[in-house]
Amino acid sequence: MIAVDGLDEQDLADCARTGEGTRGPLAALAAAASPLRIRPGGPSEPAPALATLVTGTTVAHTGVATEQPFDPERPESRSTWYAEAMATPSLFTAARQAGLRTAALQWPATAGGDIDLCLPLVEDLRRYRNRWDMAERTSSPRMVADHLAPRREMGVQLSQAVPDELVSEIAVEALARDRIDLLAVRLSGLGIARRAAGLDAPAATRALRDAAEEIEAILSAFSPGPEDRVLLVPGRRLVPAALLVHPNAVLAEEGLVRTEGTRLKDFRVLVWPDGPRGVVHVRRGQGTAVRDLALEALTGLAAHSRLQLRTVDDGVGATAETDVVAVLEGTSGTVFGLSATRRPLVEGDDPYYAGPRAVSDPSAPAVALAQGPGLPPAGVEGSWADLGVTLAASMGLTLPGATAAGMCPGAGADGTGTHASAPVVESS
Known part of the structure; x- marks a missing residue:
């Protein structure tokens, strides 16, 4: 599962088109995957939306109500980063209870959670001496031993590392090292660049190119087969701040x-x-x-x-x-x-x-790409929470705190399971 802040449907189409007719893994995913429509409404910022996705319930019940930690002077309010703030069991909990190996990289509200490979990239310098101390104390022991300690010994400066580059690099390493049954990766650089600089700024253009390269690298390392599932989750469309x-x-x-x-x-x-x-x-x-x-x-x-x-x-x-x-x-x-x-x-x-120069549009739908057994065909729609319920069901898991029913055929669905208004990502 790859969540990309600031990515929209047109970006998916553009990224899927590779130069000189070459078909990369992102183009292959766009050609084979089903577009699933996330209805307007619900949380529009990444952290609350992703919390509802992995719990199957509304933002009022997840414990993660804001993008930035609420009242950051108080440790108990830092729900954006720490798993203890999650008020509802998540997909990671259900997977671990089923004996599956899990990984969460830059995913919100995972620090301190029961996740095999956890790299939350907490931003909470009030509580830690420096970035290395913060990273090592909030990541899982296996993440520290396998991926962080070697980098620290090599003299890597976390304050100078680009978060998405670090995350994708570690995701590729982890996929090459061991089997991972549930991998959740969040890439945040594109959304940050577009909000700060504007949608068409050079920094945003570079960030889109970087995001595409990072998605390609992760998909290449995963190399999904017929029994594997892939879910690429963009955010709400960004519009200029007015x-x-x-x-x-x-x-x-x-x-x-x-x-x-x-x-x-x-x-x-x-x-x-x-x-x-x-x-x-x-x-x-x-x-x-x-x-x-x-x-x-x-x-x-x-x-x-x-x-x-x-x-x-x-x-x-x-x-x-x-x-x-x-x-x-x-x-x-x-x-x-x-x-x-x-x-x-x-x-x-x-x-x-x-x-910011750009802000998400809560009235706009989002389109996720889904591929693999148990995931629905094109023509279904629902909320972030519905998508989480559907994803869990495809893995044979149940989200105990879920209040959503799962993705369902949209109003424009026809008898063949296609959807008249569901945009399809094309690739060359």
Whole structure:
């Protein structure tokens, strides 16, 4: 399973076309695999989406509610990286219980999990002396012994290593060394480059080329046969950032957020950015009057900023300390800021805000490529959670905390199992 942040359907088609008619493994996958449609809605940022994928349940039940760790001053809130924050058993747990050998590289919420080869690439320097200390203490013992220790002895500087290059290099090594029954790899460089620099920037073009090379390397090392499964998972389409909204400035005016200069100090209610959405967190123990005050203030903001405020019924326990009561949703290109200080969306580098230049579009579907026994044909669709249930079932596994039913035929499916609106990736 390869998840690529920032990759969309057109990228898949472009990457599958190799020069001079050569058919690489990515082109072969694109030609043979079934496109599975991930419906609009649900989490649009990578970490929450991938958490729902490997648990088969909604983001309100996974324990990973945000892309960046919520309230990073508090260790218990670092759900983006640590497996202990997962509130629902994952596909890795089910695979290990079935006696399968597992590996997770740069996959969210896996540090400290029961995974044979685990390289989470945690970014939590407050708790560790340096990057090597951080990598070795959060990776699995076998990962350290087989792949990290030799690199440290050779003098590799992790602070200078490109994460995706390291991840793909180790994935190729691991596949050559031993059998792995479940390998999950996340490549994040393309999404980072496109968000920071813009969709058509030279850095984004290079990042797409690098991502294609890394996918090719992993697929070549895996060399899937008829009994193997491959799932290539892109993210939501990215669009140029067009509107920057600071809902926490409104909450600060109501006394619900306290600041120290431009820094957030404490809060009773806080809107946490999820790319094109703002997720309204209320600290547990606050009364209904606080929630009502926050929703009233945000309703006023929504009316003047082309936003919609949607209440949430199942957001209890979204993080260790907060419940989610509502979500602010903007039109395509809306970006939500965390700061309680209003700043405009400007071109160039602003000392307070210099990005992102692109943001995911939650109204856009995504198209995953699936190949192998038990995986469905073209024409099915569902949520990230449905895809996880379907993947587990193809492996003969059950996700005990799943709330989704699995992928199902889409509204445009015909009698042959094809889908009238499901885009097909073509390759030359």
